Amino acid sequence: MARTGQRAVVVGASMSGLLTARVLTEAFDRVTVVDRDELPGEVAARRGVPQGRHPHGLLARGREILEELFPGLTSELVEHGAAIGDMQGDARWYTDGHLLRQSPIGMQAVALSRPLLEERVRARVLALPEVELVAPAQLVDLVAADGRVSGVRVHRGGATAGGADEELLPADLVVDATGRGSHTPAWLGSHGFDRPAESRIEVDLRYTSWVVPRYDGDLDGDRACLVGATVARQRFGAALAIEGNRWIIGAGGYHGDTAPTDLAGFRAFATGLPAPEIAQLMADREPVGGPWSYHFVSSTRRHYERLTRFPRGLVVTGDAVSSFNPVYGQGITVAAAEALVLRDLLAVGSDDLARQFFRRAARLVDVAWDMAAGGDLRLPAVPGPRPARMRLVNAYVSRVQAAAAVDPEVGAAFLRVANLIDPPESLLRPRLGTKVLLAQRRTAQVGPSAADRPEPTVRVPRPRDLPRSESATATEHPRREA
Ligand SMILES: Cc1cc2nc3c(=O)[nH]c(=O)nc-3n(C[C@H](O)[C@H](O)[C@H](O)COP(=O)(O)OP(=O)(O)OC[C@H]3O[C@@H](n4cnc5c(N)ncnc54)[C@H](O)[C@@H]3O)c2cc1C
Incomplete structure (x- = not known):
């Protein structure tokens, strides 16, 4: 040059x-x-x-x-x-309350501090x-x-x-x-x-993070669990494997729904997330780092x-x-x-x-x-205009996310967009659109999304271990024995 x-x-x-x-x-x-x-x-x-x-x-x-x-x-x-793994095969992504069906897609992911x-x-x-x-x-x-x-x-x-x-x-x-x-x-x-x-998009997030030990068998070997807020439960969280056999765990809420900085309060807060894993990881061990809090206004x-x-x-x-x-x-x-x-x-x-x-x-x-913006403005707590186009896109993305719970190819397409590899328009490809429609019927058969399900009391098995049609109800299955 x-x-x-x-x-x-x-x-x-x-x-x-x-x-x-x-x-x-x-x-x-x-x-x-x-x-x-x-x-x-x-x-x-x-x-x-x-x-x-x-x-x-x-x-x-x-x-x-x-x-x-x-x-x-x-x-x-x-x-x-x-920690290195597959973006879809070794991570749990909860979007709009749906757990993306896990399956390796050859997209490398590293988890670290x-x-x-x-x-x-x-x-x-x-x-x-x-x-x-x-x-x-x-x-x-x-x-x-x-x-x-x-x-x-x-x-x-x-x-x-x-x-x-x-x-x-x-x-x-x-x-x-x-x-x-x-x-x-x-x-x-x-x-x-x-x-x-x-x-600006005034999201007004307040969240708290901790570091806890990571043990063999946690999340059945998955390296990450990412939980997005849903309309019903406007809380989010993340657990990422980091160096030194630890998890870094953060959770928070929008507009005044603050994740507490005392351990008991945080544990209770985590049970209100749209997925159970973070509460489970926090419940049974003492932190080795934190709490740290962050207020992200917009x-x-x-x-x-x-x-x-x-x-x-x-x-x-x-x-x-x-x-x-x-x-x-x-x-x-x-x-x-x-x-x-x-x-x-x-x-x-x-x-x-x-x-x-x-x-x-x-x-x-x-x-x-x-x-x-599309993701945040789905949530009633976040103020801002929601033009018709955004509402239309959000409605489609919501279907894509539901379909991704049962069809790993849809999940892969969604993750390629979320990971800024493919442009959002790629979700409109006819083949994918057809899969989304077909999957809609299957999701209707397998029950409500994670956000609307009762809290499980047992460890969550990996959805890829389940028969296809059962993946969206993964949290209701008993722990897989080693
Ligand atoms: C809570 C939180 C979580 C995040 N999570 C993620 C995530 O999961 N993934 C992701 O990709 N991104 C995430 N981000 C965003 C990510 O941290 C930033 O995008 C990334 O650090 C790049 O930012 P930057 O380098 O532009 O600015 P910053 O990271 O803010 O760094 C600014 C630098 O400038 C220096 N500086 C500032 N003022 C002066 C000055 N006057 N003179 C000299 N030096 C100065 C500071 O010391 C600092 O080193 C997160 C952000 C926040 C707030």
Whole structure:
């Protein structure tokens, strides 16, 4: 790739900043990564990424991109304790109260803690000869003249601005990867540019996470259980296998339905989820980590793509552009896909990099945003307009999810979309539509969805062990003997 410039500065060394730095090494001689945190040399949560203490699922498309950018990363993660399995065969997905019928589909999934993922990616990025780290250092201001950003001023040593430790880092390109709290909108406003318009979906999630030991035979060997909210039970949860034979378990609710931080309260809360596994995992063991709580107010999207004027020499990416309801696990994957967009644009060279980047990134964000918005606005607790098209799509998706409980091919198609591999339109293929209709008859025969079933008192067998027509009633079957 042709060299675009001498130096790029990336502010933010979380997933988006790291992936961006990786692609910038193909176009710049020197890539300086700035973060206000002192970055740990080991696997540890840190202040600048408080969400790191909560379950982080890595979508299949995100894993693919990470593997492309860092060949061998998946194996490396597994060597460091990540659990690997099949996205459909080794995970339990409850969507709209239906347990997707489990069956291997050849889509690899890794389950691990967020700090492990970030630490391994950081190690790879910092090993690149073009990359230097400036941390801890707080971004003080962007430096600009004549409509062009030409560097950043940072305060070495962390939080407070001003003083002797302030330093200018000149750059041909500055990338803002500082996450949701990005100051670029305010900076634009105070430098004669329009601020980007914002879209929000007020989900008002409050959730709590714990780490508990993971034993052989838990969930009959499955590596993950992901439980989406239903209209009847607007609570969600996730249990992910992580390194060190542990589960990270999180659960929460929408609009005031807060998951308690005391153990007894959390256990009781978990029994109100639309599926039983999380309550079962929490019931019989003492936590070894947590509780940690998180309040996620809204999915937020900043429409940089709509701006007609934007300073040259600056790009904004990752959560600073769009941060999604974490329940859908999209953030890292969208950030990774944005890094590829930037790489492609730099490879061909562009006089109008930011504008082209925002336009192409917006198309990625559209897909993820529409899926998350559609899912959230199904729930009565979430305020917002529900246009006819959205209601129609939601009605169809609901049928797809019901069909996925009995037909693994439908489940695979659904997961390929949810994992940002295939576009949502792929669910409209005639063959799939026919299967959805046929499955509707079968689901009608096998009874109500998980959300409406009574709480089981026994361990849940894997649905693939059951005769086909019984999969949707899996929770009513007794434990399979070893
Ligand atoms: C509770 C929760 C759960 C989530 N779960 C998932 C999931 O399951 N799957 C998934 O893919 N995504 C998930 N996400 C989203 C995911 O964490 C982010 O999309 C991902 O980290 C990429 O974000 P980012 O790098 O753009 O910003 P962030 O991760 O927010 O990082 C911003 C970085 O910028 C640094 N920084 C900020 N301000 C300054 C400054 N002024 N000067 C210097 N440095 C600064 C911070 O220290 C930090 O390192 C979740 C998010 C939340 C909140």
